[in-house]
Amino acid sequence: MIGKTRVLELLRKVISRSEADQTEVLLLGGKSYLTGFANNYIHRNVGSENYTINIRVAFGKRVGAATANGFSEEILNKVLKDAIYIAKNQKENPDFVSFAKPSDGNGKFDESLLFSENTANCDAECRARIAKKIVDSSKKLDLNSSGTVETEIDEIAVVNSLGIEKYGVRTVASVKNIAMTEDSSGYSKFSSIDISKIEPENIIEESTDIALKGRNPVSVEPGQYEVILTPYAVAEFISHILYLSLNARAIKEGRSFLIGNFGKKLLGENITMFDDGLSSETIPFPFDFEGVNKKRVVFFEHGVAREVVYDTLTAYKEGKESTGHSLPQPSPYSPYPMNFIMEGGDSTPEEMISNVKQGLFVQRFWYTNVMDPKNAVITGMTRDGLFMIENGKITKPVMNMRFTESVISALNNVLELSKIKRIVYDMMPMTVPYLRIKEFTFTGKTEF
Amino acid sequence: MRDIIESALLSAKRAGATYADVRILEREIEEISTKNGSVDALKRSFTKGFGVRVIANGAWGFASSFRLTTEEAERVAEEAVAIAKASSLTKIEDVSLAQVEIFQDTISQKVEINPFSVPVSEKISVLLESDKIMNIPGVIIRKGNMYFSKEWKTFASTEGAYIEQERIVSGAGISAIATNGKEIQIRSYPSSFGGDYQRKGFELVKNADFLKNAERVAKEAVALLSAKPCPSGVMDIVLGGSQLALQVHESAGHPTELDRVLGEEASFAGTSFLTPDKLGNFRYGSDIVNITADATIPEALGGFAYDDEGVKAKRIYLVKNGIFVGYLNSRETAKKLKLEPMGAMRAQSWNFMPIIRMTSINLEPGDKTLDELISGINRGIYMDTNRSWSIDQNRLNFQFGTEIGWEIKNGKLQDMVKNPTYTGITYEFWRSCDGIANKDFWHVWGVPNCGKGEPMQVMQVSHGVSPARFRNVKVGVLK
Numbered sequence: 001m002i003g004k005t006r007v008l009e010l011l012r013k014v015i016s017r018s019e020a021d022q023t024e025v026l027l028l029g030g031k032s033y034l035t036g037f038a039n040n041y042i043h044r045n046v047g048s049e050n051y052t053i054n055i056r057v058a059f060g061k062r063v064g065a066a067t068a069n070g071f072s073e074e075i076l077n078k079v080l081k082d083a084i085y086i087a088k089n090q091k092e093n094p095d096f097v098s099f100a101k102p103s104d105g106n107g108k109f110d111e112s113l114l115f116s117e118n119t120a121n122c123d124a125e126c127r128a129r130i131a132k133k134i135v136d137s138s139k140k141l142d143l144n145s146s147g148t149v150e151t152e153i154d155e156i157a158v159v160n161s162l163g164i165e166k167y168g169v170r171t172v173a174s175v176k177n178i179a180m181t182e183d184s185s186g187y188s189k190f191s192s193i194d195i196s197k198i199e200p201e202n203i204i205e206e207s208t209d210i211a212l213k214g215r216n217p218v219s220v221e222p223g224q225y226e227v228i229l230t231p232y233a234v235a236e237f238i239s240h241i242l243y244l245s246l247n248a249r250a251i252k253e254g255r256s257f258l259i260g261n262f263g264k265k266l267l268g269e270n271i272t273m274f275d276d277g278l279s280s281e282t283i284p285f286p287f288d289f290e291g292v293n294k295k296r297v298v299f300f301e302h303g304v305a306r307e308v309v310y311d312t313l314t315a316y317k318e319g320k321e322s323t324g325h326s327l328p329q330p331s332p333y334s335p336y337p338m339n340f341i342m343e344g345g346d347s348t349p350e351e352m353i354s355n356v357k358q359g360l361f362v363q364r365f366w367y368t369n370v371m372d373p374k375n376a377v378i379t380g381m382t383r384d385g386l387f388m389i390e391n392g393k394i395t396k397p398v399m400n401m402r403f404t405e406s407v408i409s410a411l412n413n414v415l416e417l418s419k420i421k422r423i424v425y426d427m428m429p430m431t432v433p434y435l436r437i438k439e440f441t442f443t444g445k446t447e448f
Numbered sequence: 449m450r451d452i453i454e455s456a457l458l459s460a461k462r463a464g465a466t467y468a469d470v471r472i473l474e475r476e477i478e479e480i481s482t483k484n485g486s487v488d489a490l491k492r493s494f495t496k497g498f499g500v501r502v503i504a505n506g507a508w509g510f511a512s513s514f515r516l517t518t519e520e521a522e523r524v525a526e527e528a529v530a531i532a533k534a535s536s537l538t539k540i541e542d543v544s545l546a547q548v549e550i551f552q553d554t555i556s557q558k559v560e561i562n563p564f565s566v567p568v569s570e571k572i573s574v575l576l577e578s579d580k581i582m583n584i585p586g587v588i589i590r591k592g593n594m595y596f597s598k599e600w601k602t603f604a605s606t607e608g609a610y611i612e613q614e615r616i617v618s619g620a621g622i623s624a625i626a627t628n629g630k631e632i633q634i635r636s637y638p639s640s641f642g643g644d645y646q647r648k649g650f651e652l653v654k655n656a657d658f659l660k661n662a663e664r665v666a667k668e669a670v671a672l673l674s675a676k677p678c679p680s681g682v683m684d685i686v687l688g689g690s691q692l693a694l695q696v697h698e699s700a701g702h703p704t705e706l707d708r709v710l711g712e713e714a715s716f717a718g719t720s721f722l723t724p725d726k727l728g729n730f731r732y733g734s735d736i737v738n739i740t741a742d743a744t745i746p747e748a749l750g751g752f753a754y755d756d757e758g759v760k761a762k763r764i765y766l767v768k769n770g771i772f773v774g775y776l777n778s779r780e781t782a783k784k785l786k787l788e789p790m791g792a793m794r795a796q797s798w799n800f801m802p803i804i805r806m807t808s809i810n811l812e813p814g815d816k817t818l819d820e821l822i823s824g825i826n827r828g829i830y831m832d833t834n835r836s837w838s839i840d841q842n843r844l845n846f847q848f849g850t851e852i853g854w855e856i857k858n859g860k861l862q863d864m865v866k867n868p869t870y871t872g873i874t875y876e877f878w879r880s881c882d883g884i885a886n887k888d889f890w891h892v893w894g895v896p897n898c899g900k901g902e903p904m905q906v907m908q909v910s911h912g913v914s915p916a917r918f919r920n921v922k923v924g925v926l927k
Contacts, residue, residue: 034903035535038712042535046510046903047527048799050497068494069514075494082492089568091487091576124509124534132538146714148902178715185714254588254627330489332481366718369836371849371869374632379847379925381840383718402838402845402871404925443925444871446845447721 001030001155002051002071004167010071011159014080020057020087023080024099024160026289026328027071028052030169032152035127040135040145042128051155054328055083058099061092065330097316100290100326102163109278109286109293111168116194119171122151130200134177137204143211147177147203151195158291166291172283174425177203178384179211183448184397186210187232187364187384191425193283210363210385217397219445220388226359226415227440228352228389233382234342234432235424236365241376241407246275246299247325247335248314255373257408258305267303267411272343274298275309277324281421282339283429287324294324294339303412311335336428344433345417352416352436354392360442361387361394365403376407381446402444413438453604455518456500459525461606465502465532467545468525468606471756472498472516473798475599478564482575482592485583490568497798500528506542507535510801546783548759550605554612555753559649563596563618566650574653575622581662582624586670589625593642594618594653595896609758617749617908618652619645619896622662626669633672633866635851637661639690640833645894645908647747668852671864678853678868680924684825685870686818686917688832691850692811693893693911699874700732700739701809701909703843704766705792705900706775708804710784716902718841721874722772724785732772733878736814739767741776742912743791743807749894750808750910752794757802759791766809770879778804796905803901808892810912814884821883821917823859829923830854830861831868839874847871847925870923880919889914 002010011025029051036044053076054067064087066079127149138145150173157167173195179186188206190198229237243250250256257266277294278284287293290312298306310318311326311334325335353361363385371377379402386398418434453470460468474496481488498521499512509532511524575592582590596618603611621643623636638644638656646652687695703720707713722730733739743751743761754760757779766774775785776792781804793802822830836849853868854861892912899906 032903036715036902037538038714039540039710041538041540042507043712044510044801044803044902045508045531045535046512046801047531048499048512050512050514050799052495063490065489065491066493067491069496078494082494086490086492086568089572090490091572093486093488095486124531125537128534128537135538144711144714146711148715176715180714253625255625255632330481330491332488366841367838369838371836372631372867374627374630379836379838381838381845383841400840400845402840402847404847444845444847446840446842447873448842448844 001153001169007155007157007167008159008165011157014055014076015159015161018057018080020059020084022058022099022161024056026054027155027157028054028328030153030155033127033150035131035149037131037135038146040139042131045124053079055079056099056329057083057087058096059087061094061096062087062090063093063096064090095313095317098312099160099162100164100292100312100322113284114168114170114193116171118194118196119151119173120153122195127151130175133200134204138179138208141208143208144180145177146180150174158289160291164291166287168285168287170285173198175200175203177207179207181211181215183217184211184214185384186214191283191423214385214397217399220398220401222401222442222444224439224441226356226438228356228359228361229435229437230363231422231424231432231434232364233362234435235430236368237378238407239430240368240370240378242337242340243333244370244373244376246337247308248310249335251308252314257374257376258308262305264305265303266305266408267300268414269303270345270414270417271300271303271411273300274341275337275339276341277339279339279341281341281431283423283425284339288326289328290322290326292322292324292326297323309335309337338428341431342433344419344421347416347418349418349434352418352434353389353394355416355436356389357391359389360398361389371404377404378407379404399448400446401442403441404443405441410437410440449602451518452498452516452521453602455521456525457604457606459522460500460502460529463526463529465504465529467503468500470498470500470604471798472602473599475597477597480571480575480594482579484590485576485579487572495797499798500525501801502528502532503543504529504532505536507532507539508543509535512799543780544783545779546789548779548789550608551754551758551760552610556614557616557647559616561650563650564598574658578622578658578662581659582666584666584670586626586673587624587666588627592622594620595645603756603758605758611754611758613753616647616649617645618648618650619643619894620653620656622658622665624666624669626673628673631673633669634835635665635669636833637665639893640835640851642896645749645896647749647751672852672866675864675866678829678865678924682920683923684828684917684919685921685923686821686830686915688830688915689891689913690893691832691834692913692916693895694834694837695848696739696809696811696911696913697895698837698839699843699846700766701806704775705804706777706781709775710781717900721842721844726772728773730772731770731879732767732875733770734881735770736884737767737770737878737881738765738812740765740810740812741790741807742810745808745892745912748808748892748910749896749908750806755791755793756795757793759789762790764790776804776806794907796907800903800905803905805900805907806898806909808910808912811884811916813887813890813914816883816885818885818889818915821885821915822856822861824883824917825856826858828856829865829868830856831870844874846874869925870921871925872921877918877921880921881916882919883917885914885916
């Protein structure tokens, strides 16, 4: 780690040297480690320390950006020079108003909630012992385990010439296992700021239970089925609307199904979804990559379309405040919901299964992609756990199937939501419950 | 540079490594994207650092740093050895590498026009001129992008390898998005998701002739809104080159990666149906299907002189006369199956450990013309330019959507159709291939964004293909 005092000094130095009308400096980096195991042994074990300096400058409406890793004098000067060269050779961007204003950047957050010494101090041997616990359990059950133990320490700081000055340091840990037999597999993954709060036993239990129950799967014909989706499957399915629809850029570009529909009921009464970077239900971080404090943004309230996320580029153009959802700029995916949360219901997953007369239990979706962006039609495969539910009970494992379904239709067909939610972390956290959905469309099947 | 390399290799050996290699990489990138008449993003980025890979206690360890000093090289090498020793806690057998010829070499890359010598303003004007031409009623988003990179990489190992390689890449593309409020249609040129990429200089942009194609792209995007939907049913299809490149990528490239075949990618990307028992005897495709892995093709994005284990670039068959005959491999996986290393280990950057990646995976040309392929179909669809893709984790069940299609009736191209999709099982699909266009139609498409591995690594690969015909394919699955 570089540390708050030194980082802010470095970034202030860049601001003081810049000749531009406005200057913004972002430092992003830290240490990341991954211990990967496959075939019940560690086959990949890697570590990296890297820091990137990202400088944006504006001369009027001409904006340039440059980035480099490291923070030596030579690097800082090179990046600033590159950014200025680009801005001066740039065309005006009519949408640009300003980098983040201090009025968008105020607010307090308990930074101790972001950092865990346990995660920061988990070294190669600590990670290897967690992996060993998982593979040893698999060996006892005659299973083949494949997974990862990951830790990261992220330092993020933003300073701009308008008065924004932000620094934060965060840890994240994730442990994942896929337990496999010859003809089945089971998946489990937990993520937390604090690695000591991740129980390898829970991961072993969930993944091995599914793998063992999944043996000798039967082939089922494609068609419409009632489904129970676990939080892993829900996050994978819904994640596409975050960039397709739930942001100001998608609205401006005419791509979102929310256009002209704010205040209208587009989804089921039981669907409430929002983004909240400060919530204890997510892996929080208090500000975005422009240094703007994250605000709670409600996308749907009981099915009614409410609002979308903004960064400064999209907000200031409309005379609004940024909601604190900028990615490192410039980015074609910014603004982006970085802490998506879906409200749960009252049921337990077991109760939800017991309410299905005939349907499918889906542990996970895989390789999902967009077939129709406007209507959010997604296709993908099931993976690592697919089961038939008959008369309220899981009765038999099923060979993997392909689905092709609209997120909008599915979220109008949600019959039940679980009370428990899970943080599904893949670059960014999504916190979602189990869902019971009627008439979910499967369009193909595979051979395993 | 040499003192850092020596420090890393000596320190690794001193700490207990039985093998070590070090890669130092320096890369500069310039990216420009335009949208609706203005520059959306313009950015230069630079990265520099080194990574040390070791075998100690019979297990792998890797560490890296951006601080290029001899002291840091020593620290990082020791950290890599400590990581390897931790890996050995779960060891089943010692890591063993196949023997390879050891090289000392320096490879520079010649380009016609150094892309970094062309003023940014000239690059912007090419994109904005195209943008202007695409500005027709119905088009709501006009996009253009360019990408240029140059890198210098040094690889050295405790076996005596010392290889320096230069790599210059250029890429560019334009697209138009049209909507009528109910649906969105897109057309891209020369390919989707950023265009085409090659190991070339700015001549790639000059040769692409965006200004000539911009109007067609925009008009096709608008025309698709009122085109009839792609019919559903089992019928014959012809795939154009840019779509076929992705078909090769997903259904031939990934399943022949030996690390995923051996289960090493099971926790993320998945495994493969092309298991070792099928090598040399499994009918992957029809007799006319020949698929090669060829890192030696000049200017191909997936090409290079040496991989990141110092193995010299090769051309091998993955599928010959329809039979599955080869894998993409590493020194470690080649040894496990008693194969010859073919040089497919590559890392995204200095801070990633190399994994098996596609090089240029190619469907070798056939003997037909495109007209001949089409004239042999009574009822079918000609599809081109990928719009969506999905395939299961064993690489069997796939589903692709393309930007555009045309009906084929009685051997002739007819009406344009929108939202074309097709789905199938990999080996059934390739076995149904009964015509491949000849070398006049062959083009090596650059794919700059192949994702694989944990931590995720994005790699530049390529696919040489010419259009091909497939019989009895399930078409039209979009609701």
